[in-house]
Amino acid sequence: MKIFSLIIFFGVFLAGLFFAFKKDIWKAEKKEIILNYAEEKKISESVLKKQTKEEANPENLDEINKKEEKTKEEIEINQKESKNSIDDSSQKKEETPDSSQDFEIKNRLVSWGYSISQNRSIDTIILHSSYNAVGDDPHNLDDIIEREYKPAGVSPHYIISREGKVYRLVEDKNIAYHAGVSQVPDGRKNVNDFSLGIEIVNTGKESPNSAQYKSIQNLLDYLKNKYKIKYILGHSDIASGRKTDPWNFDWGKINKK
Ligand SMILES: [Zn+2]
Incomplete structure (x- = not known):
């Protein structure tokens, strides 16, 4: 009986030892799991930290800064553009008095x-009259230019249509053939050399109309602004006895000064 109870006691002891050992292993395993988990957590934290750092690393910061700078630049450009458009509009306002509303060459x-001439000096403006004697319409500009001036080899610098439109046929700097044998009051001959010629479209039976008078004045003002003009005369003034144009012209309707 003593041996039996000794075997049970030893068995219980062994079992107890076993469980105690097992528990330790379990504890150790648990600890390791916890540690592992903690490690994982640490890793994840460091990964998280790393990711946060990457988000805030210099390269990315540069990109962010660049984006910010770009936005800044865009804002500045927009501001400049809007400023320029304001400047443009103010310039246009300033230019308006010079180039009259409906005056255009x-x-x-x-x-x-x-x-062709490179450096002639201009101090005289000569007014003429022209009409179309070829076709049905005496005011037809194409006929006047192509069928009258061209075969004759002549041209003014400007021509003012019956509608009051101003066309430039020859550049100011060049010597246009419009005056022929001529002389200004101060005695100078070959008036073409130092003058600008303006043809007004009207026949000998009619006067220039109000649209034409308006354009003549605008063109004269424009040219007076560009050159120091001594004479504004009619063709008849520089070639008297030979020429009678500008026909039916009322000099009182224009301001020479
Ligand atoms: Zn003439």
Whole structure:
């Protein structure tokens, strides 16, 4: 009986030892799991920290800064552009008095009727009259230019249509053939050399109309602003006995000064 109870006691002891050992292993395993978890947590924290650091690393910061700078630049450009548009509008406002609202010179340069000059001085403006004697419409500009001036090899610098439109046929700097044998009051001959010629479209039976008078004045003002003009005369004034144009012209309707 004593041996039996000794075997049970030893068995219980062994079992107890076993469980105690097992518990330790479990504890150790648990600890390791916890540690592992903690490690994982640490890793994840460091990963998290790393990711946060990457988000805030210099390269990314540069990118962010660049983006910010770009935005700044864009804002500045926009501001400049809006400022320029304001400047433009103010310039336009300043220019308005110079170029009168409906005064415009359209280029319709011809290839005949002038000689090229580089540095002539201009101090005289000569007014003429022209009409179309070829076709049905005496005011037809194409006929006047192509069928009258061209065959004759002549041209003014400007022509003012019956509608009051101003066309440039020859550049100011060049010597246009519009005056012929001529002389100004101060005795100078070859008036073409130092003058600008303006043709007004009207026949000998009619006067220039109000649209034409308005354009003549605008063109004269424009030219007086560009050159120091001594004479504004009619063709008849520089070639008397030979020429009678500008026809039916009322000098009182224009301001020479
Ligand atoms: Zn003439």
